[in-house]
Amino acid sequence: MNPTYQHPTERGYYGQFGGAFIPEMLYPNVEELRDNYLAIFADPEFQREYQQLLRDYVGRPTPLFEARRLSEKYNTRIFLKREDLCHTGAHKINNTVGQILLAKRLGKTRIIAETGAGQHGVATATVCALMGMECIVYMGEIDMERQKPNVYRMRLLGAEVRAAMSGSRTLKDATNEAIRDWISNPVDTHYIIGSVVGPHPYPDLVARLQAVISEEMRKQLLEKTGSELPDYVVACVGGGSNAAGAFYHFLEEPSVQLVAVEAAGHGIHSGHSAATSVLGKPGIIHGSRTLLMQDEDGQITEPYSLSAGLDYPGIGPLHAFLAESGRARFISIEDEPALKAVSECSRLEGIIPALETAHALAAIGQLGAGPEEVVVINLSGRGDKDLETYIKYADTIM
Amino acid sequence: MNRIKSAFQKKQKGLLNIYFTAGYPRLHDTVPLLQALATAGADLIEIGMPFSDPLADGPVIQASSTAALHNGMNMRVLFSQLQGIRESVPDTPILLMGYLNPVMQFGVENFCREAAAAGVDGVILPDLPLDDYVQEYQDVFRRHKLRPVFLITPQTAPERIRRIDELTDSFLYLVSGPGTTGGANTQAAGVQDAYFQRIEDMKLRNPRLIGFGIGDKASFQHACRYAEGAIIGSAFIRALDGVDDVPAAAQRFVQSVVA
Known part of the structure; x- marks a missing residue:
């Protein structure tokens, strides 16, 4: 099948863009996700739960x-x-509701996320509260300053907000820290990426949600x-x-x-x-x-x-x-x-x-x-x- | 001549591989450090090519990379520093370690040509996927006689380890446990040893070096029980912190591990 705009190739390419350029430490996590996400999304029981939450919760x-x-x-x-x-x-919760259900089906007990404006962090902290999961959100130190209310919202929801202190101390650096956390916690943790970025299958996974x-x-x-x-x-x-x-x-x-x-x-x-x-x-x-x-x-x-x-x-x-x-x-x-x-x-x-x-x-x-x-x-x-x-x-x- | 192979033939146990970041602590410390490490008895040397966003690295190597970039280090400067290095460091294998993006922007062909011309023996690019290596890089690497080094972790599946073992003719980089470089070992007692033992029992073609979280004589010797040797990076970089005589500090560090 020719790759279309909607569907990347099997290796996650849209034209020359995409793929999965990850250190070996992340390979098993990303492979597990890649091998399972489409089947889980297609499962009627997943869809029933996802659609119900979109309607009654979101x-x-x-x-x-x-x-x-x-x-x-x-x-x-x-x-x-x-x-x-x-x-x-914000729209961010469409994705986090889907990913928390995915994480549960993969048997994960700990959730990490990055956030820029804080909307994805709040949306992640929210679904973690809903599902009773541990939640750690990485946020650039500069962003914590300019989006203070969202930092308090995440904490109120029971999430731990960790400051990313490297680089420009914004979204890119928060993402680096979240990836490093995932490298350090490869078995029990699911990384809820907030955008259509990251290694395949994330761009497709988030776009579908x-x-x-x-x-x-x-x-x-x-x-x-x-x-x-x-x-x-x-x-x-x-x-x-x-x-x-x-x-x-x-x-x-x-x-x-x-x-x-x-x-x-x-x-x-x-x-x-x-x-x-x-x-x-x-x-x-x-x-x-x-x-x-x-x-x-x-x-x-x-x-x-x-x-x-x-x-x-x-x-x-x-x-x-x-x-x-x-x-x-x-x-x-x-x-x-x-x-x-x-x-x-x-x-x-x-x-x-x-x-x-x-x-x-x-x-x-x-x-x-x-x-x-x-x-x-x-x-x-x-x-x-x-x-x-x-x-x-x-x-x-x- | 394959210097990596020779090093493992000459000394079958207890090989010490030291990592440092090119251009750190000062831009022109790269060559004096290489010479001091070789003289002091490092069996292999890994030069880190600094990158703005080193995903697999902990805070110490991140900070040294940021400082090196700030000092003006880049691929062109590094290759010009390495010119003629084989006159003063003839036998010690030299590997370049870094991330794919700077190599891509420099051009893979250019990178391999310059590295080979400088006398580099191997390359470690943690974010280069195996399939991409085979499809797009292997021919160029082979043409320039550069050996790739791949990482293996406690989660790497056995068939994947076999495949990695087939793809290179250098050594296997055993990541000691979950975490970025320089992290503490947080695994339950016995878990790490069982993993090292499992790899040893696979009777692989290539020798193994254990890295990540190795930082002193005790951890080095422990790692050497399960592999031909070990790799020290963050702890060495920390030993260079605020030091005036960088080669002397390098010498002292190597002595403290192997003496």
């Missing part, structure tokens, strides 16, 4: 809301997929517009899990334009950016070959974005393939327009978005969408966690 399906005032402003038809209404406030987003979009669009297919689907990309979920069931529909929005920080070429599709070259990060921000010696460079969920120096291998093949359009948005989009969405629609999501909202004006066209923005998370940042930058926002 609160799915999330609404698809027609944003009339934003539509009027941009003279196109805009829908917001309300992942911010998921339990814990987030795919519920676009599955619901199709049904809701049919009901509201008479067609399952929109003209545009727009999502922000750090590692790319919400974008993978929002794109998944449209990947093989060429009439749907997929738009991935990266963080340009202070500007793409300012040296303070996280626009991996523009600045990255093929390389290896966290066990996967993908587009990677690096210097000419192959040392991984430190990304920057005001938003703690987008400052990752790589992107998931699926997204690297979407960028290289041209299947998705990549747009970069700087800190300032993202902040302005926060106030626009808040004032026009009464919805305060997460700073990550605001990057996707800020891209609407660049789509070139016509008045009759349908644009779906994946509203991946709510802005409560960013309140401190929004207060600090009130002059820019207001």
Whole structure:
């Protein structure tokens, strides 16, 4: 079978991107996962439990809301997929609910995770509380400072939050520490990766668990517009899990334009950016070959974005393939327009978005969408966690 | 001549392999360290090629890698430092250890050519998968007479160990237990010895060196009961911390382990 956008090859490749570049210490863990995840996902009993939790615990399906005032402003038809209404406030829990059930079936008793903005950490701590599992979350020291409320939420949920002190002390370094923990605890521990990154099978595994987003979009669009297919689907990309979920069931529909929005920080070429599709070259990060921000010696460079969920120096291998093949359009948005989009969405629609999501909202004006066209923005998370940042930058926002 | 094989023939037991990070503590300590280690009696030497995100390494090697990169170490500098090294260190096997990404960016062919020209004998890239090695790297390695070294852990399945044993002609790197480099042994008494014994009983082609968590005379001698020798990295790097006379400190460290 030809590899498609939806399905990587047996060795986990999307085009030239993907694979599993891991030290031998991780091989048995990753092999166990690779050999079992598809069968477990296909098990009716797993599906019954997963779907029930998505409905009764996460609160799915999330609404698809027609944003009339934003539509009027941009003279196109805009829908917001309300992942911010998921339990814990972001799409991240779709993945953690699925992975905790997977971990149970693999007989694991201890859960580790990395987190950037803290949303994945909270979503992991939440499902661990639900299932009575030990939970350790690695978070960059800088991120612990700028996303304090999420640190307290994780602790309240019974998780241990460990500071990653190496490198830029953000998401990349938290991921390094989580991988080192997994190397040290190879038997009882499952690593719940929060994005479509890491060694095969993680990118596919996480994409499948987030795919519920676009599955619901199709049904809701049919009901509201008479067609399952929109003209545009727009999502922000750090590692790319919400974008993978929002794109998944449209990947093989060429009439749907997929738009991935990266963080340009202070500007793409300012040296303070996280626009991996523009600045990255093929390389290896966290066990996967993908587009990677690096210097000419192959040392991984430190990304920057005001938003703690987008400052990752790589992107998931699926997204690297979407960028290289041209299947998705990549747009970069700087800190300032993202902040302005926060106030626009808040004032026009009464919805305060997460700073990550605001990057996707800020891209609407660049789509070139016509008045009759349908644009779906994946509203991946709510802005409560960013309140401190929004207060600090009130002059820019207001 | 295969220097690795010769080293194991010359001395069948108690071989000491010392790891250090190139360009640490100072950029130009690489060659004096190599010379001091060889003179002091290290049987093999592993030079770490520093990487920004060394996943398999604990805090000590992470910190030395960060410092080395800060000092200006990179692949080009390392290969220029190693030029002519075989005049002063003729017989001791030299291995390069590092991560795949810097090697990929340097170019695998370039990397192998430069390494072979400098007199390097083997290469350890923990994040290079076996299948990728066979499909994309093996020919280049063989053409330049570079031997790959692969890691084996307590969780590595027997058939995979056999396959690794077939793929190289150097030694097998036995990771002592779960954890990154420099970690303490947290296994229950007897678990580690049973693992070493299990590997010994497999009667493999290649000799074995035990690494990770070996740091002094006692742990070195214990490891040598189950293998031809052992590898010390983090403890050696710690011994260089804040030292003025780096070669003298290296000499003292080797003496403290083998004397």
